Amino acid sequence: MEVILASSSVDSGIGCWDLHTGSEQLRYKSCSSPSHGLVSIGSRFIASSQIRDPLASSGSLLYWAWNKPQVEVKNFPAEPIKPIAANQSGTYLAAGGAFSGDIYFWEVDTGRLLKKWRAHYRPVTCLIFNEDESLLITGSEDGCVRVWDLVMIFDDLRSQESSNLYMHSFSEHTLRVTDVAIGNGGASAIIVSASEDWTCKVWSLATGTLLRNIVFPEVVIDNIVLDPAEHVFYAGGRDGKIYIAALNTESIPTNNHGKHILGSFSNQSKAVTCLAYGTSGDLLISGAEDGIVRVWNLRTRNIVRMFKHAKGPINNIVVVRRESDSSNDTSFNAQTSSRKHGSSLPPPLEKYRTGNEPTDTVPVSLGGGGRHEDVKYVSHDVLMNSLKELQNQGSNAASEMEMEKLKHDSQKSMQMVNQWKKMYENLHEFCVKEILDGSK
């Protein structure tokens, strides 16, 4: 089951719809999220940072379980959090502080704050993991896009030695970065960033250079999503249009949009605030300032579904693939054990780091939980082995050797016996002689 989650900056909860049937699922209560502030953690539960009180010194980050509309766990990080990102399996949660340019890195299962580091001069606006989850890409209000090698971040020795923690720092954007995206291709992947300076830029991860600069016609792009095959990317503009920009394809400038921009489509006058790609089927999901979620068929560029979320602007859309039954099935044992503690969700996130040492233990599920194994029978093999042994009786190399050894031993013993006998006889003779001589 593929579901769409949508949240808004005004409190209207998190809307949840089945992408294929269109049926509305639970509506999770009390959520007003900043942009990039909604994630599904490993498809296990939903997490969102909150912007209730913009001046509060400590922020909040909430968890919802899939099956309950109420907030399940409330976290209070050291400062308000804006963008958050979780890795695929939901073991780590990275978040950017709303005041500082700090990045917080938690281990979800234990709630431990593993690392916190100063990433940018101004607050972080968006952050994502790369495909193998060893890099973190962040965009900031100061127009900087940075690539962080997490291995380096966690290596205290090396990070002290080197002058800067980041792997690349792209500072060509002149205004606030609004969104970043990274493609496939491991070390040769491309990074796309959007900014308020009316441009999107394509960077090479391998070389750290700017590959392409795409200037949009006087419109701020707030969000981008890559076509999975990376032929094009889609950019949602504040003018209500979704632009299609060329990545790995020929672009023919037959429109007035500008270089590399293949075209646009729109059915809305309000600004497009968030985009997501439906992984099954060629679907693009857009959220707009008018509070409506639209699902586009990318082949026909028609709207196939519309969901009304709220009156206020939507600012996050997440597409989550939920294995409808397995969430109860595979982690059944895990849930029963944690049910004793009252909740199926992990403990709250730590506010501050407790120590400088790396953590002692790491929660891991071994062998992917319960795995069904085929029944293996042994008696046949055992029987065959025994038969083999029986057949080899007599000709068995080991016993033959043993036999040789015994023969040798017996020979030796025989010799000994003979020797003793001889000695005895000698003695006897001697004694007899003595006695005879004595009697004489």
Place this chain on the structure above:
Amino acid sequence: MSTFDCFNNMYDVALKPRLLRTLIRDHVPDDKHPFSNTLEISRVISLVKTHRLLSESVNQFVDPKLVETWKSNVTSWVERILALLSSNSPDKCWVGISLLGITCTECSSDRFLESYSVWFQKLLSFLQSTEGSHLVRVASCASMCDLFARLSVFPKLKKDGSSCAVKVIQPVLKMLHDDYSELIWEGALHLLCTMITSFPFSIHRHYDSIESTIGLKLLSGGCSLSMLKKLAHCLALLPKSRGDEESWSVLMQKILIAINDHLNFAFQGLEEETMRKVVIGLLVPPGKQPPPPLGGFTLAEKVSNKAIKRSEQLLMSNVSALMFGCCTMLTDSYPVKINVPARLLLALVERILMVNGSLPQMSLPFMTAIQQENICSELPVLHLCSLELLTTIVKVMGRQILPHAASILRIITTYFKTCALPELRIKVYSAARILLMSVGVGMASCLAQEIVNNACADLSSIEKSGGMLNGLNSNASTGAQLPPSHRKRKHSSTTGSLQEHDEGGGLGVEYLNNRPSTPISLRIAALEALEALITVAGALRSERWRSKVDNLLIVVAIDSFKEGSAIEEISLFLLNKPAATATDLQLAALHALLASFLSFNRVRPPYLAQGFELFHRGKQQTGTKLAEFCAHALLTLEVLIHPRALPLVDYNHTFGEAQRNLQDEYIWRNNSTTFGLPQVGNDTLNTEDDLFARWMGNDNDEVDVSLAKNTKYTGEASEVATFPDAEMTAVEDENILNSDQPGDSVVQFPEPISFTTSIPVAEARDSLVTTKIVSETIVSNSTVPHSEGNHMESGQGISVNKASEFASQSSLLQTTEGSTMVHGTLILNHGSSLDDDEDPFPDIVDEDPDDSGSEEA
């Protein structure tokens, strides 16, 4: 049954009852028949299994009379077996037990459910009796095992099964305790494992006694290594019966404490105190009680009495078995999430790997030479085990290894420097490879230098014999030296041990140069590590090591085709497990070579031509793995030589239409990639299939003319034509640079390099780039200096020929084009943007390389 009551064929059901009857009558021993021929039994079993004589599975169309016959025959088979069981002679008894085990696995479900309790009682009596020959006891364990295995298939019988299993545990433990045959132990352990996995509830009451029995057996010595491993495996399974986090952690802690105790004893006077203290601090966190020792207190006393007698060998075999148990606990599936004590495990691994048998200055008087000799003789095994544990930790933690990645990295890099035995090096390579693969891009930059240096050192012995590239040899040996920045920190930590090595028999650095040849398996491991490195980060900041590795790989690959494999084949004959052969090496070399070709993204792979030749040669060895892989490689490389990423979305049409066209295009391309193009008339050309047009446009002027109407394609054709040229010059540069190395004469490129074609194109682009600079000042400002720097390093060849201004432009093109396909199109777009855009097929008749080239000429 009448004599001529024949059946249809070998699949006829009627055959089965008849055959079974014959078997029972003639071949299965009974009271009267003496049991003499073992071959007969194996024949009976194979027939029963092949024809499924006991299955009683029939479809509804079978004559009920036949079904009845079969049923009665199976019944008489079972009766015969039970009769055998109650026989006095041990051999018949043994046959009966074994056949009962087979029957448990082969009979129909109904029959099994009906009579399993009877069978169970019979087998149980054999397990309980203390007499009986070895074979009888082994067979009864095996048959009991299969009975439980079959029982576990029926979920309804979980409860019954558990109550049966409870009865078995005591006799099994007694067997482990009393008997002195490893065969019986093995059977008993297997039975125990089956019960732990299938009927966990039966274990609960006996959990502690099982643990202490196995622990006792494990630590008291006197077992073979394989037996120890089985014991450790069974021990590792034990917490599964409870299935909670707590019992897993406790057992892990117990095992680790046991390992640590052994190490404390063995490493006295061989290591620094700090490491020991770190491990102990992690083992039992301050303020917590340590759990009771593994195997209970009785064992602890028993062992401590023995302590004086404990030989180092026993110590080491215990430690390696326990570590194997650790690995099993980590890799086996477990129902709940558990807290892996990663830091402790790593500290333990590090502690072991740090000990290399050298004596710290302080403790010289406390250790005799004999003691040192004993420890050193066992150290390699210990190191092997701890490397195995390290690899397991990396595998198990997967992506969650991040917080510990740095310490693992440090362990590996430090150990690489001192490690000299081939078996150990293989393990380090594999650990490094798995670490790279599991962490990904982020790890590559840290591990690259270490892997490259070591792999070069290990693989360079081939060069000496082959003498392909002499220049490379010196390269590799100097390359093995670390760059100064890296060297400082690591060197300081290892100098001491290196010196010790050298004093104690010339190991260490010299070793690599003196050794006549590196074992094949080590070379394979090195190649695999290189392949992993290239796969993960072939393009990422790899300038420092990339060309060295590419040279090395092509040399190794070519050499692997030369080397004879006769020696390995002879050794194959005697060994049970086939050792690594030259073919494996070949395969590994080609794997790595393919990865190196594919991971280029800035320039054309320099040794592509030789690579193709190798793959073609490999492909001819039909039916081998090598041929399979070479075919795959050729397929993969085809994409590289015919880059097909250019026009994908035709935005003049609707989007959906474009995508449909896209599919057509792909189909067309796949059909036309053979160079013998079908002669399709131009009029029949689909307007979308540009590949044809591009190829034709490149070497046929006539088609060019005919395509002039369809000018879009000529524009593209020019684009395509310029690609190889620009890349060719880049390759040429390398050629020039390398040509002072004598080996390079071998490196030849199949195509002649033409400067004439590249000049006009570059000039044409000159204007394009300026427009680009106008429109995108940011881009060019940032890129030009960078590419100029590049140019200074690599582009000397061209800049001699051309004006400097032009050269910088062309080098800009080179670098940017090489970087990704994206960029190639970027330039094309500039070209087309010059034209007006009214026409659905815009008129781009510009810079055809052939035309302008000829004009110039």
